[in-house]
Amino acid sequence: MKKLVLAIVTGAAVVAAALIPSGPPVVAAAPGFGSAVSAIKQTSWQTNNSVNALAIAGNTVYAGGLFTRIRPPGKAAGQSEVVRTYVAAFNRTTGAPTTFAPTLNGPVYSIATSPDGKWVVIGGDFTVANGLKRSKIAMYSAVTGRIVQAWDPVVAARVKALAISGSTVYIGGAFGRVDGQTRNRLAAVRLLYGDLTAWNPNANNDVYAIDVSDNGTRVFVGGPFSTINGQDHYSLAMVNTTTGAAYSMPAAAAIPKPTVKCTTRVKDIDTLGDKVFVSNGGDGGGCYDGVLAADATTGKLLWQNTCLGATEAIKAIGNWVYKGSHAHNCSSSGAFGDGTGTHYLLVESGINGKLGPWYPNTDANPNSTTKVGPLAMAGTNTDLWVGGDFLHVNNAVQQGLARFTNTPGGAYPAKPKAPTLTSTTANQVRVAFNDVYDVDNLTLTYNVFRGSTNVGSYKYVSYYWEKRKLYSMVDTGVKSGQTVTYHIEVHDGRNIVKGPSVSIKVK
Template identity: 80%
Template sequence: MKKYVLAVVTAAAVLAAALIPSGPPVEAATPGFGSAVSAIKQTSWQTNNSVNALAISGNTVFAGGLFTKIRQPGKPAGQGEAVRTYIAAFNRTTGAPTAFAPKLNGPVYSIATSPDGNWVVIGGDFTTVNGIKRSKIAMFSVVTGRMVSAWDPVVSARVKALAIFGNSVFIGGAFAKVDGAVRNHLGAVRLIQGDLLPWNPSANGDVYAIDLSDNGTRVFVGGPFSTINGKDHYSLAMTNNTTGAAYSFPAAAAIPKPTATCTTRVKDIDTLGDNVYVSNGGDGSGCYDGVLAAQVSTGKLLWKNNCLGATEAIKAIGNWVYKGSHAHNCSDSGAFPDGTGTHYLLVESAINGKIGPWFPNTDADQSSTTQVGPLAMAGTNTDLWVGGDFLNVNGKPQRGLTRFTNTPGGAAPAVPKAPILAPSSAKVSVRFSDVYDLDNISLTYNVFRGTTNIGSFKYMSYYWEARKAYTVVDTGVKSGQTVTYHIEVHDGRNIMKGPSVSVKVP
C-alpha cells in the first residue's frame, strides 16, 4: 500500500546522521522529543475489534479491519458507539470520525489512496458494499464518500495488499484470477476505468505487501511466496510496473530461506526517496523478524536490523522508520535483551537501523485472531497513525486505533531522585542517578547547589537499562556551611526537578 509522506529533515539532523553511521541513532532537532513524532498518545476514537489497514488522503484517515463499531475516546465497550462495518474514516486533526460509513459484509485487509487525493480503494474478504455486489475490492470518492458504481473488478479471493500510482491500482493477496483472467496473487487494474492491466508477476504464494518507488517505475511485493514468474524470488521482489518482470534485487538475499525449524516472510513494505524498507515476521525460535533497508536504484542492501519479534507494520518519516512489532529481544542490534518485556512500538534510524528515541507501547489482545499488537501504520511528516489488535496504549484503554503527532512538548523525563551527598573538608561529593524519557535518549542533567548550577552534563539512557549513577564534586563550599542540592533533568523543552537534600560541610 502506497503511503505518501513529505520528508522534512533538518540540515543538522542530516549532518549528524552522516557523521555517526555506526554509532548511536541520530536525534532530530525537535524541542521536547528526539524523532519525528512524540510518544504522547493524542486523542482519537477507538474500534471494537482489530484494525488491519490504514491510509491517509489529505485530512482524512481511512481505517479498515475486523471491527463493526467505533467508539468515543476513553469510553468502555458498549458506550459512545457508532456503527461502522469494517471500514471507517477519521479527521486527521481531531481523531473524530467522519460521516463515511459504507456497509460491508466482510473484513477489510488493505486500503490505498490515490496520489491526487480523489480516490480510496479498499480490499478484503467482502462481497457486497451497501448491498451492491463487489468482489473483494471497491473504490470510493474521497470527497463525497460514495462508492464508484461503475468500478467493479472481480477478484477471486482475499485482497491483502493495495498500492496506487498514476492510473494503476496494484493488487496482492490470495486470489488466482482477476476479471476471469489468471492472475496468481498479483494483478493490476486501471484506477479510473477498472479494467484489467497486463501487469502479471505471477507469485506462487500469497502476497501481503505492495509499494511503489516514489517515481512509480518499480513495484515491490512481499509475502510468503518463493517464485515470481516461475523464478526464485523468496518473499521479496522488485518488479517492472508495466510488465511485472522481476529485476535483480540483491537485498532480498538478506531474508533467510526456510529451514525445518524457521520460516520468515515479508509483512510490510514502505518506500521513501531512494530507499525501500521491508519488515519481516518469522515462525520458529530465532527466525528473522526485523527490518531491512535497500536502495531502490540499485537494489543493494543498506542495513538490516535483527530484532526478534515479528515486525507487522512500518512507516518511514524523514530519517526515521517507525515499526509495529512484538519485539522482545534487540540485543543483536545493540538494544534491549530478552526479559525486558514486549516492545510493540519502536523507531529505528533510517540511516543505520539502530533503535531510536521513541518508546510508547501497546499490548496485544490475546482473544483476537492475530494476538500481535500493532498491524498497520500510516503517517505524514506531522503524525503517525497505528492500528492493530491492541486494547491499551501507554497503559490506558484505547482499542484498535491510536495516533501520535509532532505537537511540541513530548513526554517529560522521569523525576530524578534526591542526590546522595558525601561531605568532606571544604567539598561535597554529589552522587545522582540517571532517569529515562519515552521520546528522548539524550538528557541534560543540571546539578544545583541552592540556585547555583554547579555542573551540566549530557548522558544517554534507555528505559530498559539499569539506572546509572554519576558523581560531581563541589569544591565551592566552606567548612561549617549547610548546603542544599537538587537535580534538574532537561529534554529540550520539559524540565523535571527532583527533591532537595541538605548537608553540613565538616
C-alpha cells in the same frame, strides 16, 4: 509509497555506557522530542476490533479491519458506540470520525488512496459493498464518500495488499483469477476504469505487502511466495511496473529461506525517496523478524536490523522508520535483550537501522485472532497513525487505533531521585545521582543545583531498558561547617523535571 507527502562518571557508568548502541546519540529536537513524532498519544476514537489497514488522503485517515463499531476516546467497550462496518474514516487533526461510512459484509485487509487524494480503494474478504456486488475490492470517492458504481473488478479471493501509483492500482493477496483471467496473487487494474491490465508477475503463494517506489519505476512485493514468474524470488521481489518482470534484488538474500527451524516472510513494505523498507516476521526460535532497507533502484541492501519479535507494520517518515512489532530481543542490534518485556512500538534510524528515541507502547488483545499488537501504520511528516489488535496505548484504554503527532512538548523525563551526598574532604561535597529515561529522547541534560545555584550541567544518553547508571561531580564552592542542599533537574530540550532535595553539612 502509502503516502501523500512524502563527563564525570563512576566506574559503573563507564560499564553501562559500553552497552549503548554504536553511532552518534540523537540530540533532543527543539519540539522536545528526538524523532519525527512524540511518544505522547493524541486524542482519537477507538474501534471494537482489530484495525488491519490504514491510509491517508488530505486531512482524512482511512481505517479498515475486523471492527463493526467505533467509540470515543476513553470510553470502555460498548459505550457510546457508532456503527462502522469494517471501514471508517477519521479527521487527522481531531481524531474524530467523519461521515464516511460504507456498509460491507466482510472484513477489510487493505486500503490505498490515490495520489490526488480523490479516491479510496479498499480490499478484503467482502462480497457486498453499499448494497452492490463487489468481489473483494471496491472504490469510493474521498470527496463524497459514495461507492463508484462502475468500478467493479472481480477478484477471486482475499485482497491483502494495495498500492496506487499514477493511473494504476496494484493488487496483492490470495487470489488466482481477476475478471475471469489468471492472475496468481498479483494483478493490476486501471484506477479510473477498474479494467484489468497485462501486469502479471505470477507469484506462487500469497502476497502480504505491496508498494511502489516514489519515482514510479519499481513495484515491491512481499509474502510467503518463493517464485515470481517461475523464477526464484523468496518472499521479496522488485518487479517492473508495466511487464511484471522481476529485477535482481540483492537485498532479498538477507531473508533466509525456510528451514525446519525457521520460516520467515515479508509482512510490510514502505518506500520513501530512494529507499525501500521491508519488515519480516518468522516462525521458530531466533528466526529473522526485523527490518531491512534497500536501494529502491538497484535493490542493494543498505542495512538490516535483526530484532526478534515479528515486525507487522512499518512507516518511514523523514530519516526514521517506525515499526509495529512484538519485539522482545534486540540484543543482536546492540539494544535490549530478553526479559525487558515486549516493545510493541519502536523507531529505527532510516540511515543505519539503529533504535532511536521513541518508546510508547501498546499491548495485544489475547482474545483477538492475531494477538500481536500493532498491525498497520500510516503517516505524514506531521503525524503517525497505528492500527492493530491492542486494547491499551501507554497504559490507557485505547482500542484498535492510536495517533501520534509532532505537537511540541513530547513526553517528560522520569523524575530524578534525590542525589546521594558525601563530604569527606574539607570545603567539598561529592554529589552522586542516577540517570533517568525519557520515552522520546535519548540525550538528556542533568543540572545539579546547590540551592538555587546551578553548580554543574551534564549531558548523558539514557535508554529506558538499561539499568540506571550512576554519575557524580564534586562541588568545591562550599565552606566547611555549612549546611547545603542539592537537587537534580532533568531537561529534554523543552520539558524540565525537578527531583527532591537533600542536605548535608560540609566537612
